[in-house]
Amino acid sequence: MRKYLLIALLPLLILLGLTVKPVLTYTLGEEILLKTQPVDPYDLFRGRHMVVAYEISSVASSKMPGDFNPVNNEGPYNKAAKNYREKKLYAVLKKEGSYHTVDRIVSDKPKGLHLPCSYQYVERIDSEYRVRLDYQLDKYFIPENSSPELEDAAREGKVSAKVKVYNGYPLLVDLSKY
Numbered sequence: 683m684r685k686y687l688l689i690a691l692l693p694l695l696i697l698l699g700l701t702v703k704p705v706l707t708y709t710l711g712e713e714i715l716l717k718t719q720p721v722d723p724y725d726l727f728r729g730r731h732m733v734v735a736y737e738i739s740s741v742a743s744s745k746m747p748g749d750f751n752p753v754n755n756e757g758p759y760n761k762a763a764k765n766y767r768e769k770k771l772y773a774v775l776k777k778e779g780s781y782h783t784v785d786r787i788v789s790d791k792p793k794g795l796h797l798p799c800s801y802q803y804v805e806r807i808d809s810e811y812r813v814r815l816d817y818q819l820d821k822y823f824i825p826e827n828s829s830p831e832l833e834d835a836a837r838e839g840k841v842s843a844k845v846k847v848y849n850g851y852p853l854l855v856d857l858s859k860y
Contacts, residue, residue: 707853711846712795714775714782718841718857732822732836732857734843738773738797741784743804743811752804752811766801772850773797773815781842787815797852819845819854835859 719735743752750766775795776785787799802814822843824832835841836857844856 703848703851704853707846707848707851708855711848711851711853713855714777714795714845714847715780716843716845717781718836718843719839732824732833734820734822734836734841734854734857736817736819736843738775738782738784739815739817740805740812741773741787741815743813745784745786746813747787747789750813752813769801771799771801771815773799773817787813791850795847796850797847798850817852819843819852822854822857824857832857832859 717737719737719739743750746752746766769789770791772788772790772792773796774785774788774792775782775797777783782795788796797817797819799815799817802816805812805814832841840860841857842860843854844858846853846855
């Protein structure tokens with residue numbers, strides 16, 4: 683009898699375990715604001731679903747760890763940085779005005795306010811090499827009864843994201859027009 687009870691409770695325990703990190707982050711996390719970039723806020727298959735892009739997703743290559751080299755004989759989209767695709771990276775944040783920006787990227791988990799991120803690619807903008815990073819904070823479902831003003835503001839890049847961070851775990855809480 684105990685065996686069947688344990689088997690029946692196991693899926694419930696797994697589902698409850700998946701909610702621990704988000705609930706802790708929502709209740710105990712530090713709240714930060716991030717600037718967003720323009721996006722298309724409607725998805726035909728998901729409804730009022732917004733894909734959010736952040737200004738902190740593109741950082742200067744000088745903010746990467748010391749051994750990162752964006753240029754070699756293959757050009758800016760090189761394979762020299764391929765070892766960074768497998769590495770865990772962390773964006774150390776600093777507050778500038780009302781918003782948080784990236785101070786530096788490190789490969790060892792830092793103390794203080796930081797976000798986990800992953801390397802995507804290097805791009806050359808004018809004469810500067812920029813590194814594209816992914817924070818896994820790019821999806822936000824808009825309540826059906828909300829006004830289209832948020833969608834219009836997102837198209838213009840005039841939306842800020844409220845994110846809570848707890849022990850390096852980020853949770854996108856809200857989007858608001860500025």
